[in-house]
Amino acid sequence: MNRLKHLGRVLRQPLLKRQTLRRLAEYHAQPRSLEEVVDWAMNFGGSGYMRVKTLQIRSEILALARAVQSIAPRIILEIGTASGGTALIWSYLASERVITCDLKDMTYQAPLFTRFPPPGSHCQVTLLTGDSHRADFKAQVERALGGARVDFLFIDGDHSEQGVTADYRDYKGFVRPGGLIAFHDIVEKQPLPGNEVFRLWQRLKPLAETEAFIDNPAQCGFGIGLMHVPAQGAPDLPD
Ligand SMILES: C[S@@+](CC[C@H](N)C(=O)[O-])C[C@H]1O[C@@H](n2cnc3c(N)ncnc32)[C@H](O)[C@@H]1O
Structure with a gap:
């Protein structure tokens, strides 16, 4: 992002923060169904950071x-926070912890994103900034988990074949047997040539029980692949 845009956002931040926290209070004002939470994640609104x-x-x-709700998750790990939409959903579902990671610094978003869990929830949201491919960043995630295993891992960061494969290899070990791992953008037809998640997805499908959530088989982009982690843990990828 260019400096001027950043400066504009920083100057507007106090006002936007007040407005958005009011919007969050509206979201929290009544118990929500999962369907409502998904609609809020898609249409929450707000501006700047x-x-x-x-x-x-x-x-x-x-x-x-x-599918995630059906396993009553305690801990959810996400690679790819972006504008926090999916983190809002995970914060509704996880009873203890959401750890969400992004290359982008989330200092300005933190006061909002960490308040996502609904009233009465004991879920804590942790925002980590760094490159998921770096060993020191993986160690930071490991420290944040404090030895606990994750019930659900959502991989939605680097969409290159090499990048998404590295994320799977590096983070699958954090997921408990019986847990879930999901990948976004698994359809082959993609708007950007660098979106290559489908290549990993084709390799993973024969290795475990999987489901694909694809709205329209002819669509360009999107599609979610879900792996059910077997009792022996998420499978290694053959070379
Ligand atoms: C598609 S967006 C995530 C969308 C979000 N999960 C949602 O649906 O609300 C991908 C995000 O991944 C982040 N990202 C890309 N490569 C990454 C990496 N190597 N490590 C951490 N985050 C990465 C990008 O900065 C971007 O914000």
């Missing part, structure tokens, strides 16, 4: 959220 948004297809993210 105080914007909450997810770039997902509603039917796909709802199907994933239902």
Whole structure:
């Protein structure tokens, strides 16, 4: 982001923060169904650093959220926070912890994103900044987990074949047997040539029980792949 845009955002931050926290209070004002939470994640609104948004297809993210809800997750790990839309959903579902990671610094978003869990929830949201491919960043995630295993891992960061494969290899060991790992953008037809998640997805499908949530088989982009982690842990990828 250029400096002028950043400066504009910083100057507007106090006002935007007040407005967005009011919007969050509206979201928290009554108990929400999962369907409502997904709709809030897609249409929360806001602006600058105080914007909450997810770039997902509603039917796909709802199907994933239902699958995650069915395992009553305690801890969720996400690679790719962006504008916090999916983190809002995970914060509704996880009973103890959401750890969400991004290359981008989330200092300005932190006062908003860490307040996502609904009233009465004991879920804590931790925002980590860094490159998921770096060993020191993985060690930071490990420290944040403090030896606990994750129930659900959402991989939605680097979409290159090499990048998403590295994320799977590096973080799958944190997921408990019986847990879930999901990947975003698994359809082959993609708007950007660098989106190559489908290549990893094709390799993973034969290795474990999987489901694909794809709104329209002809669509360009999107699609969510879900792996059910077997009793012996998430499978290694053959070379
Ligand atoms: C598609 S967005 C995530 C969207 C979000 N999960 C949602 O649907 O609301 C991808 C994010 O991953 C981040 N990202 C890309 N490569 C990364 C990496 N190597 N480590 C950490 N984050 C990364 C980008 O900065 C971007 O914000």
